[in-house]
Amino acid sequence: MKTTIRSDVLSLIEKTDSKHLLKIKKGLVPNMNVEGHVYVNDNLRSLIYEEINAYKVNKSSTFLPAVVQIANVSTLPGIVKASIALPDVHAGYGFAIGNVAAFDMNDEKAVVSPGGVGFDINCGVRLLRTNLFYSDIKTKQEELAQLMFNNIPVGVGSQGVIICNQEYLDDALCSGMDWCVKEGYSWVEDKANCEDNGRSLYADSNCVSIRAKKRGITQMGTLGAGNHYAEIQIVDEIYDKKSAKLMGIEKKNQVCVMIHSGSRGLGHQIATDALIDMEKSMKKYKINVIDKQLACTPIHSKEGQNYLKAMGAACNFAWINRSSMTFLARQAFSKCFNQSPDELDMHVIYDVSHNIAKIEEHMINGKLKKLLVHRKGSTRAFPPFHPLIPLDYQYSGQPILIGGTMGTYSYVLTGTEKAMDLSIGSTCHGAGRALSRNKSRNTLNYVDVMNKLKENNISIRVASPKLIMEEAPESYKNVSDVVQTCHDVGISNKCFRLKPVAVIKG
């Protein structure tokens, strides 16, 4: 069923020659500085048309549709090229998730916005390989999973394994993975296979609030819950043998461990603190934002710099968390198979961030510019021979780790030159929005329950019930569609696919 766009907004959405690029023209919202570029597949295109049709017509939910958020971002001062959206784009706080926005560091008006990084600063994915195959772990699966559970603290309220006081934490926040190597959690070679070598040089623990540090101290080395998880996976399909080999992946059924986690409460508190700080300061910089959630200040302002330094600290914290879980995963495997992690070849293939802001150089309109690139729900995708990627991957391009929704396929991709041209060196990060919900809802489901609550005379607001997904996770093909679209556009190439065997989550 093809959706057509409302005639009054038809001129604002341009279908381009590329069947995958949808342009949002200036004018969808007032004061757009650049266009919106949305990389879509057929499914997403229909959803975007629906969103545009409904916009300003239906009773608006507090949640702005993603297409409007993409346009709103393009109104921010100093944005260059376009407000770019990847195929997994969906609504988020301020910026949509899957939105990339770069700002010119040499423009004194250019801003930094915490909403463009997200609350879970440096939420990301790390992939470890092993030299084990499925046949090796088949009989030990349960035991292995339980060992991982015993070692890795999961769930809300869980306490970290790293005993920590504030002095310790400050050192860790400033040094990132260098601290891990010093403390013995990480191998030296782990650093090289991590973006920024696992250490943000911008980090300054003095810019992190006491409350954020308190939350961090308890949660150091914990996995969290919700969409954070660790998985024992096996290689399911190899698309690019050469590149896979560079990553140490040679055959199907090879066992890997994927860790998906971020900076936990520390990152959340830093983001919250910054949003409040910037909301208050915007006036003095004469910044008016179209949406309060896009709170921002100039990059070089005191508030902007404070945020970048605190954000750096949060990035370091997240890398430490993933490193600590790497350590614990190595211990679990080592115990289970009676071999050292080294003998099991448990190296870090790579570690990517998908909620971060980085200072990078990119060609914009033929000129080399220094940009502050906000990637929220999107991953860096640097091409072969880029100076910032490890020696091992100079021929393949940067590995990109895509964790699907927990329990579904995960993918490893490689970066391309086209990504530098089209999407400021970026690609998707995972599964997109939930599947469309055209089924009717049974509102009688909760009446009994509600009546019981009503007895207390407290006001109750009710949301409609969640739909039960009847399909099995394998058929939830969202992440595969997203990855395929990016591959078709050319901003990343499929390298290999992984299937989960055991899931460790809160």
Added chain:
Amino acid sequence: MEAARPPPTAGKFVVVGGGIAGVTCAEQISKILEEFDVEEQSSTMLEKRFPNIKVIESGVKQLKSEEHCIVTEDGNQHVYKKLCLCAGAKPKLICEGNPYVLGIRDTDSAQEFQKQLTKAKRIMIIGNGGIALELVYEIKGCEVIWAIKDKAIGNTFFDAGAAEFLTSKLIAEKPEAKIAQKRTRYTTEGRKKEARSKSKADNVGSALGPDWHEGLNLKGTKEFSHKIHLETMCEVKKIYLQDEFRILKKKSFTFPRDPKSVTTDTEMWPVYVELTNEKIYGCDFIVSATGVTPNVEPFLHGNSFDLGEDGGLKVDDHMHTSLPDVYAAGDICTASWQLSPVWQQMRLWTQARQMGWYAAKCMAAASLGDSIDMDFSFELFAHVTKFFNYKVVLLGKYNAQGLGSDHELMLRCTKGQEYVKVVMQNGRMMGAVLIGETDLEETFENLILNQMNLSSYGEDLLDPNIDIEDYFD
């Protein structure tokens, strides 16, 4: 017969209690402070792992706080510089000394319960706490009459809405596959019965942890799955043994098949319970799951502890009691500091562990002259458990405890699938009850701790079309 008294041992730190609070406390102290005399006694795993800990298996007879000394039943005296009492709580039995009334609190009593259950056709469970909730669901092949004094089941854990949501599970006849609940497993180390010294107290042994019924086959004599009848708003009026019952010519009811018809039971039972709602049921035995009282008695004589309303030892924000150098952690204490707006004390294993941990840090810091900040685990109440084969997460003021009428609720409920209840005050999230695999716990934990103003979202916050966990990620 008393053996010759050995010289009093002058340990710097003494921890009383071998449950989760005590063990955690001892472990942490020994990790932080390492200048200890190494003792050559290794009868337990704890001692093997931490050579600077000496485990003494003997009940406490008396605490002489002024002399900084503990007297144990084996006749020894232990002088302390700092003492931590982690003696836990004991179950409130509805009736002491009746062989047909069982309390379940430690592995021994749990195993005894299992043993009795294998011969049972019908039992009664009195009480509405965590143990009762878990038991009711776990028991198979035995009729269960469950009597609670409240209007709804599980009222310490849920509100009436959640109780309603869960009740449908009790009626289901067919057995369900258990949900996987993977996390660190807690086990107690088996005690060598012969080596155990005679203790005066009947209740020796640490409280059951979250995995207490794993490995226990809670099955009665019959073949069906669940058969539960609930009696609300009643308490036990009287318990009769079989002879007494016969002499008094009383009549009891059969297991109610439908609410309308009640027939007199012709079968004879070993014990009968008369409830305050006039109903009488016979059964094979009774489980008393009516909560616990802090185990303070052994320590009170001659010491003027400040006690909380619930009978526990009052502690300040450094787990310090009202007596110098005496700390307390776990079920025995009552948190009496300025509590965080989203935390409350509940006598749970998780809190006992956190308190033991924090008490250790406080004791060590005090002895080193360091200052220490309140542990962040007392900032937000968080408890993850499983009831009726559903995952249950309780956050903050999940039942609007202490908020009076100044709050509102948001609800999303899908029968048989999930129950999401959020407590809001002034546009800020103060607590939540999450039943089922909602994946919302981390997001809500963050929203409560961030105290972000969510009023603009209204009930859209729970809109199932929005991936709220992604939105705030």
